[in-house]
Amino acid sequence: MTIKTWAIEDRPREKLILKGKQALSDAELIAILIGSGVVGKSALDVTKAILHSVDNNLNELGKKTLSDLQKFAGIGEARAIIIIAALELGRRRQLSDVRERVRITTSRDAYNVIAPLLIDLQHEEFWMLLLNRNNEVTARHKISSGGTSATVVDMKMIFRPALESLAAAIVVMHNHPSGNLQPSKSDIDLTQKIKAAGASLDITLLDHLIVSERGYYSFADEAML
Incomplete structure (x- = not known):
């Protein structure tokens, strides 16, 4: 019919x-x-x-x-x-929600802002959200792009735009094309390094997300910050 x-x-x-x-x-x-x-x-x-x-x-x-x-x-x-x-x-x-200054109150809020950019990629990328004192997203920046299993992250590339925009806090995130959401030792070490650098500049690291089409891992939710 x-x-x-x-x-x-x-x-x-x-x-x-x-x-x-x-x-x-x-x-x-x-x-x-x-x-x-x-x-x-x-x-x-x-x-x-x-x-x-x-x-x-x-x-x-x-x-x-x-x-x-x-x-x-x-x-x-x-x-x-x-x-x-x-x-x-x-x-x-x-993605257009970012223009409305989405307020980040949970890890899911941050995931919803960035996931459309990352979940379909076959290579790793590292991104950052800049937030004001109300935890509203003011901008997002791609920090680096790498291969299928890693990408290099430079602290200066993270904190330069944060300082220039007078960001009060940041959320960083990267994707795992493999779909594995568990953080590697290098992911954990990098998170602590970003947190320490931010603290010295009075810029709070609110969360680090690992994302894939299967969902996400939040360092904040897992008490890993």
Whole structure:
């Protein structure tokens, strides 16, 4: 059966109009993007196949390239571009919260600010959030970019922007492409080094996060600061 033969309230576009966007599944939302299916398959069938290939994980779908998506029946270059563009807009929407001066009160707040930048990377990067005295994010900076298992961090690169912006506190974070969230000895040593350097400059290290698509590890939550 094609989508046009379904009950009106079950068709993705009509369902959105009648019930709101929250009522739609991920597959239904993507089906709206691609518009139509192929012979023998509705747009919803096509999108369910795509999502099934990534275990219904949108983060994994966001890693797919144009050529990856075009391997599915009914997905040509134009439709693949639409899907990739929509997922990228969703990622950027998460990042746009920084402009509203998000207040960091928990490790989850910090994770939400930076995770969209890091979780899809296949190499390590080290980032920092600058905070004012109200623990509001005033800026974020990439400190370094490395290989698949490490990145070099220079104390001067961390504290120069913090001093220039008169930051009261910082949160640092880096990703583990392997997905392993446990800190290494070098992660622990680096955290203590940053904490000590910050204390001498009256800049508080609020947390150090290790992030991946599986979640995050917080040094503050684990009493490792």
